[in-house]
Amino acid sequence: MEPESAVLLHRLPPFVEPPEDLRAPALTAGPITPGELDDQVLAFPARRPPRKWYVAIAFTSMLAAVGVFFIGVTFRVGIGAWGNTSPVFWGFGIINFVFWVGIGHAGTLISAILLMFRKRWRNAIARFAEAMTIFAVMCAGIFPLIHVGRPWLAFWLLPYPNQRGLWVNFRSPLVWDVFAVSTYFSVSLMFWYLGLVPDLASLRDRTPGGIRRVAYSVLSLGWRGAADHWRHFEKAYVLLAGLATGLVLSVHSVVSFDFATSIVPGWHMTIFPPYFVVGAIFAGFAMVLMVLIVVRETMDLKNLITDFHLEVMGKVILGMSCLMGYSYAVEGFTAWYSMNSYLHHAFMNYITGPYGWAGWLTMTCNVAIPQLFWFRRCRRSYPWMILVALAVTVGMWFERFVIIIVSLYQDYIPSAWHLFKPTVVDFGILFGSFGIFFTLVLLFARVLPVIATSEMKADLPGAQPGNGGSHG
Amino acid sequence: MAETFAVLGLFDHADALLAAIGKVKSQDLGGPARLEAYTPYPVHGLDRALGLRRSPLAGMVMVMGILGALFAMVMQYWMSAVDYPIVTGGKDPTSWQAFIPIMFELMVLFATFTAGLGMLLLLNRLPLFGHPVLGSRAIRSITRDRFALAVEAEGSGFDPRAAQAALEAAGAREIEWLPAPDTGPFLTAVTIQRSLAGIAAACVVAGVLTWGGVKLMPVLRPMVHMEDQPRLSAQQPSRFFPDGSGMRMPVPGTVARGYLPPPFKTPEQAAGLVNPLPRTREVLDRGRAEYQVRCAVCHGALGDGTPTLTAAYGAKPANLVAPNIRAYADGQIYGTIVLGKNAMPAYAADLPEDARWAVVHYVRALQRAQNAKDEDLP
Numbered sequence: 120m121e122p123e124s125a126v127l128l129h130r131l132p133p134f135v136e137p138p139e140d141l142r143a144p145a146l147t148a149g150p151i152t153p154g155e156l157d158d159q160v161l162a163f164p165a166r167r168p169p170r171k172w173y174v175a176i177a178f179t180s181m182l183a184a185v186g187v188f189f190i191g192v193t194f195r196v197g198i199g200a201w202g203n204t205s206p207v208f209w210g211f212g213i214i215n216f217v218f219w220v221g222i223g224h225a226g227t228l229i230s231a232i233l234l235m236f237r238k239r240w241r242n243a244i245a246r247f248a249e250a251m252t253i254f255a256v257m258c259a260g261i262f263p264l265i266h267v268g269r270p271w272l273a274f275w276l277l278p279y280p281n282q283r284g285l286w287v288n289f290r291s292p293l294v295w296d297v298f299a300v301s302t303y304f305s306v307s308l309m310f311w312y313l314g315l316v317p318d319l320a321s322l323r324d325r326t327p328g329g330i331r332r333v334a335y336s337v338l339s340l341g342w343r344g345a346a347d348h349w350r351h352f353e354k355a356y357v358l359l360a361g362l363a364t365g366l367v368l369s370v371h372s373v374v375s376f377d378f379a380t381s382i383v384p385g386w387h388m389t390i391f392p393p394y395f396v397v398g399a400i401f402a403g404f405a406m407v408l409m410v411l412i413v414v415r416e417t418m419d420l421k422n423l424i425t426d427f428h429l430e431v432m433g434k435v436i437l438g439m440s441c442l443m444g445y446s447y448a449v450e451g452f453t454a455w456y457s458m459n460s461y462l463h464h465a466f467m468n469y470i471t472g473p474y475g476w477a478g479w480l481t482m483t484c485n486v487a488i489p490q491l492f493w494f495r496r497c498r499r500s501y502p503w504m505i506l507v508a509l510a511v512t513v514g515m516w517f518e519r520f521v522i523i524i525v526s527l528y529q530d531y532i533p534s535a536w537h538l539f540k541p542t543v544v545d546f547g548i549l550f551g552s553f554g555i556f557f558t559l560v561l562l563f564a565r566v567l568p569v570i571a572t573s574e575m576k577a578d579l580p581g582a583q584p585g586n587g588g589s590h591g
Numbered sequence: 592m593a594e595t596f597a598v599l600g601l602f603d604h605a606d607a608l609l610a611a612i613g614k615v616k617s618q619d620l621g622g623p624a625r626l627e628a629y630t631p632y633p634v635h636g637l638d639r640a641l642g643l644r645r646s647p648l649a650g651m652v653m654v655m656g657i658l659g660a661l662f663a664m665v666m667q668y669w670m671s672a673v674d675y676p677i678v679t680g681g682k683d684p685t686s687w688q689a690f691i692p693i694m695f696e697l698m699v700l701f702a703t704f705t706a707g708l709g710m711l712l713l714l715n716r717l718p719l720f721g722h723p724v725l726g727s728r729a730i731r732s733i734t735r736d737r738f739a740l741a742v743e744a745e746g747s748g749f750d751p752r753a754a755q756a757a758l759e760a761a762g763a764r765e766i767e768w769l770p771a772p773d774t775g776p777f778l779t780a781v782t783i784q785r786s787l788a789g790i791a792a793a794c795v796v797a798g799v800l801t802w803g804g805v806k807l808m809p810v811l812r813p814m815v816h817m818e819d820q821p822r823l824s825a826q827q828p829s830r831f832f833p834d835g836s837g838m839r840m841p842v843p844g845t846v847a848r849g850y851l852p853p854p855f856k857t858p859e860q861a862a863g864l865v866n867p868l869p870r871t872r873e874v875l876d877r878g879r880a881e882y883q884v885r886c887a888v889c890h891g892a893l894g895d896g897t898p899t900l901t902a903a904y905g906a907k908p909a910n911l912v913a914p915n916i917r918a919y920a921d922g923q924i925y926g927t928i929v930l931g932k933n934a935m936p937a938y939a940a941d942l943p944e945d946a947r948w949a950v951v952h953y954v955r956a957l958q959r960a961q962n963a964k965d966e967d968l969p
Contacts, residue, residue: 153632281805287670309706351715574632
């Protein structure tokens with residue numbers, strides 16, 4: 120009988136336990152029961168944080184204060200405090216916006232797309248990655264708001280009935296961006312909060328009393344784990360994952376439309392949407408990898424966030440790095456094949472112009488260095504992982520620098536060419552945004568469950584009736 | 592003793608819970624009652640064992656997603672093609688293809704909020720802080736690692752002892768009787784739904800009122816940013832000058848160039864003056880520019896005295912191309928500009944001498960143009 124029809128008629132050979140080296144690796148290092156999982160993960164908020172935590176948050180909040188100060192300078196002086204000047208009107212503000220929105224994409228990929236693909240290893244890292252998504256989008260949101268010049272009028276971006284009788288221009292990709300990023304933030308927040316509700320209920324029931332218990336009670340909405348509720352909850356979670364999957368692909372595509380729908384040489388390319396999405400996931404995974412290394416070491420979570428998790432993330436980074444290399448090659452090919460002298464000039468300017476170093480730095484960091492992850496030893500060793508993750512973070516920031524600054528400072532009219540020189544305010548806000556991001560991450564690790572315990576419990580061996588704990 | 596809401600039995604394992612459901616179902620529960628399970632995580636097969644139907648959430652989400660997309664399309668089409676048609680990049684105002692990204696985003700937004708809030712508020716009726724299970728001893732184990740099966744009373748005549756016997760027979764480790772709550776919950780899903788609906792309705796009403804108000808009263812100015820400038824307008828006071836006035840008198844004994852006091856008291860006395868300017872292209876262009884700034888608002892762009900302001904203000908500006916004015920000497924028109932006439936104010940302060948004479952030339956050109964004959968055609 121043909122194999123296909125054997126499958127259709129369920130005439131399969133009896134199931135044989137696969138040999139050791141073919142079995143899926145265990146998701147936790149060492150056995151753990153649901154109760155122990157709670158004791159390990161949910162105990163953090165109740166304990167006094169270690170000294171390290173105070174040192175870290177002192178540093179990051181200082182950095183955040185620097186950022187807030189320079190944002191204040193921007194409000195007082197105006198956008199003139201930045202390096203933006205003709206013809207580079209999109210300077211650090213837009214670079215940082217694209218960079219931070221991109222960082223967020225890894226969280227949604229892990230929480231939504233990997234859930235759809237039933238990659239069970241995502242459970243341990245999904246909560247942290249989702250939190251990082253939300254904080255990254257918050258950081259990203261700062262930049263367009265302060266870049267509009269009069270941020271107290273930023274609500275003009277929304278179509279609301281106003282006394283001017285005008286509506287926003289719905290044919291502008293910048294308006295699409297407003298909708299895409301605000302939808303992305305709301306959906307990520309909803310997804311994150313929904314997953315948190317059962318864990319908050321666990322936290323509520325193990326907190327003896329006081330303000331923390333009140334807070335956890337209110338936030339957990341009186342969740343009581345009824346079977347009647349779980350059936351709706353699971354359905355909602357899968358639906359949200361499906362919706363977020365489409366959304367995560369659309370958000371950075373829309374961000375890329377800001378560039379691709381214009382006629383600036385170097386921006387007007389059809390590769391831009393997939394290229395941006397890949398770059399976003401790439402940068403986001405690097406950031407998640409870096410933060411998770413710190414988290415599993417300082418919070419003693421090595422048995423839950425295992426070497427296997429880090430290795431899989433390394434593989435994703437490697438795959439994305441190859442796609443980035445492909446995208447850069449397509450950019451070069453398009454420039455050459457277009458036989459358009461402006462496009463040709465723009466591309467050569469990326470690699471040989473005054474900012475050529477930035478172009479080569481981008482390619483080295485994003486394409487060359489991650490190739491180290493072909494080696495298992497590098498995927499399993501902290502120094503190499505941190506080296507690659509840092510390289511990717513730097514490389515992806517400079518990629519946006521190349522796309523925005525290098526394309527803009529030499530446009531069609533040579534008399535308008537002008538080198539871009541960032542000011543101290545530009546750098547202050549950039550570093551300040553890192554401070555804001557990591558301050559929020561540290562606060563999150565302090566007060567909320569950093570691992571989705573109810574999701575992990577459902578997948579522990581023996582958690583589900585009958586079939587030995589396999590999920591689905 | 593208070594009435595019993597439910598009898599709760601705890602189990603150590605999901606398998607034990609599932610097996611117990613079958614056993615308890617087959618026994619007498621001591622009156623009208625329903626079974627409910629409380630678990631730390633979703634247990635597969637539980638909904639089938641309890642006889643729960645599939646969640647209707649997927650259908651709700653699909654409907655709301657489609658509504659979101661339709662709403663986005665109708666909103667964008669109405670705003671950009673109907674209410675205030677706008678041409679961008681040479682595209683027709685009705686070109687809808689550019690509306691697709693926002694359609695997609697609003698579809699996802701509507702669907703997400705339906706999935707999240709619909710699940711919590713509508714289907715699960717959360718938040719609910721007064722539920723008896725939340726006050727039980729067992730809740731600490733339920734949200735941690737144990738599984739509870741509850742026999743919940745439905746109506747009167749429930750006998751908790753029979754339920755306890757059934758649970759014990761099914762192998763429950765600990766049994767707990769939960770008393771019915773004597774006070775209602777203080778913050779429920781219904782309260783929140785009503786508040787949200789109220790806020791949404793208020794937003795819609797405010798939006799419609801604002802939009803209608805704008806159509807009725809277009810001159811209201813909520814924002815004055817660029818009009819609010821650090822300078823003195825005419826007639827404004829100023830503390831900078833000792834006399835408190837922002838306007839300054841000219842230096843005594845001086846006259847500004849082009850503003851010599853006229854040597855006549857009435858326009859008729861000026862009739863003898865001769866236009867000193869040549870009738871060149873430059874002079875006529877200047878005359879037209881000044882005419883359009885100063886004169887056209889009342890006398891009309893063609894000089895025929897029927898401009899838009901006439902109807903609104905009830906003024907009757909002269910028809911400059913009528914025979915009586917055509918009969919004026921150049922100097923008489925000049926004199927009228929300098930001194931004003933009837934409701935027309937003097938323009939001596941606004942126009943220097945050569946500009947006045949340029950306007951006179953342009954008025955002559957208008958008169959000629961409006962009374963052209965066939966033989967004037969080239």
